[in-house]
Amino acid sequence: MIDLKKIRAEFPIFSHHPKLVYLDNAATTHKPQSVITAISDFYQKENTNIHRGIYPLAAQTTQKYEQVRNKVAQFLNAPNSNNIVYTSGTTASTNLVAHSFLNTRLKKGDEVIISAMEHHANLIPWQMICKKNGANLSIIPMNKEGELDLVSFRKMISEKTKMVAIVHVSNSLGTVNPIEEIIEISHQKNIPVLVDAAQSVAHYPIDVQALDVDFLTFSGHKLFGPTGIGILYGKEQYLSAMHPYQFGGDMIKNVTFEETTFADVPQRFEAGTTNVAGVIGLGTAIDFVNQLDRRAIINYLNDLTLDATGKLLKINGLEIVGTAKNKSSIISFALRNIHPHDVATFLGTDHIAVRAGNHCTQPVMDYFNLPGTTRASFTIYNQPEEVDFLVEKIKEIQQFFS
Amino acid sequence: MNEKLKNLYKTIILKHNSTPIFFEKNENATHVLKAYNQICGDRFELYFEIKNGVIEDLSFHGFGCAISKASTSVLVKKLKGKELAEALLSCREFLKVTDVEVEIGENVEEEFEAFSAAKEFPGRLKCATLSWDEMIGFLEKRI
Numbered sequence: 277m278i279d280l281k282k283i284r285a286e287f288p289i290f291s292h293h294p295k296l297v298y299l300d301n302a303a304t305t306h307k308p309q310s311v312i313t314a315i316s317d318f319y320q321k322e323n324t325n326i327h328r329g330i331y332p333l334a335a336q337t338t339q340k341y342e343q344v345r346n347k348v349a350q351f352l353n354a355p356n357s358n359n360i361v362y363t364s365g366t367t368a369s370t371n372l373v374a375h376s377f378l379n380t381r382l383k384k385g386d387e388v389i390i391s392a393m394e395h396h397a398n399l400i401p402w403q404m405i406c407k408k409n410g411a412n413l414s415i416i417p418m419n420k421e422g423e424l425d426l427v428s429f430r431k432m433i434s435e436k437t438k439m440v441a442i443v444h445v446s447n448s449l450g451t452v453n454p455i456e457e458i459i460e461i462s463h464q465k466n467i468p469v470l471v472d473a474a475q476s477v478a479h480y481p482i483d484v485q486a487l488d489v490d491f492l493t494f495s496g497h498k499l500f501g502p503t504g505i506g507i508l509y510g511k512e513q514y515l516s517a518m519h520p521y522q523f524g525g526d527m528i529k530n531v532t533f534e535e536t537t538f539a540d541v542p543q544r545f546e547a548g549t550t551n552v553a554g555v556i557g558l559g560t561a562i563d564f565v566n567q568l569d570r571r572a573i574i575n576y577l578n579d580l581t582l583d584a585t586g587k588l589l590k591i592n593g594l595e596i597v598g599t600a601k602n603k604s605s606i607i608s609f610a611l612r613n614i615h616p617h618d619v620a621t622f623l624g625t626d627h628i629a630v631r632a633g634n635h636c637t638q639p640v641m642d643y644f645n646l647p648g649t650t651r652a653s654f655t656i657y658n659q660p661e662e663v664d665f666l667v668e669k670i671k672e673i674q675q676f677f678s
Numbered sequence: 679m680n681e682k683l684k685n686l687y688k689t690i691i692l693k694h695n696s697t698p699i700f701f702e703k704n705e706n707a708t709h710v711l712k713a714y715n716q717i718c719g720d721r722f723e724l725y726f727e728i729k730n731g732v733i734e735d736l737s738f739h740g741f742g743c744a745i746s747k748a749s750t751s752v753l754v755k756k757l758k759g760k761e762l763a764e765a766l767l768s769c770r771e772f773l774k775v776t777d778v779e780v781e782i783g784e785n786v787e788e789e790f791e792a793f794s795a796a797k798e799f800p801g802r803l804k805c806a807t808l809s810w811d812e813m814i815g816f817l818e819k820r821i
Contacts, residue, residue: 616743617718617802617805621799621801632718633717638719641719647741676684677692
């Protein structure tokens, strides 16, 4: 049994906004006090740069910074901390792989496969690299429930395929994709797979070795950590073959005016002063998640999502977009004759925070022939009564618009 | 439910949203103007028949939220039949009404005034001004 009240009490946002019904966790999660304190303490008591200073404070910061790398490695069950690259977020992680890994391997007529439900951040980087190299971007289709068609995927994949990039949990539909199967199918043809774990990492334990995934990306801020820090996990064989695409300080071994030798992996991908405070905050966020009973959390969120789905479906004229059998705690819906932005504005005045729009997945909205949806996404601090409040307020909006 | 928001919607917006004025495509249009908001996915097309510097016909089609749809409907209603220079003045008058920096003056057209309430909801101001902003750009190039 999880102690909901205790978990919620760790998030100071709710003492500042007692009425806040925060259902926008797919956009960003709130931060527990421990994360906020860690960042504040870092600036107040340490604040030095990493890998440079010899004096004790700087050495201490460097040590902490590298300890978090270990922590992230353990969190993902990565073989080694060298598999972990700090980036500014999921988007930067994906771009790094697209530029430094795929760009040099992609030839005219080659192919990259993504799915029909990718966030723009796992679509545009591949689209650009494909265009640049005369390669094709192929899309695994989905059905009206928002489930990927793996039969088609098996047929699509060929010796021309050089990369498969797939979202673990869809941010607009809530679908949990069968990444184990997608990785297995891809590996039968030796094709590397990148998994976008931005939406899944907060709730689902991830074991990169058990998955045998080649690259995995996520952001700190959707994991109760700070913004501006993200992770790229990569297999050693791939990371070590990658050329950096940003150059500057802290990523070198030796520099002359004629030539530069780059640092080893992962430092060579971390040019310039990185988000040190963000790394410290991320480490604390992982500590926070690690002390939760994650199995119980998943069960709780499944129950909450089922309850919300059932109650929302009872509303006349409400349609849930994304009805996959395997779903996370994200519910997108459309109300007949009421635009999602109008819904979100009205809900906002009742202190309910939801997202409205295309959720950076315009092709998904086009597929469902919708201008956008309203999205409620739940996490560990949400309570059953918030579902009832949401349902009640949606009914009021319908009444007003009728 | 917030009273200010209710008032914003009640007066003009719900009416124009459910029964917009001249909501149709026009194949004979001399000009088609696109008013798209990439952030929220609102997409309207305005169809003009401009003859001798006068907007002889004006209609619109597309989709968006109640505020943007109503605002475009009011635009079409107000600008149809106007000379281009006159239309531009109307657009500027509308944008003053929705400008947070400007106090609302007297003698403002009633159908404009309703949109001043959008100032209370900064996230929705663009919905109110979307078509008008595009329209100003369009007219300024032609005057």
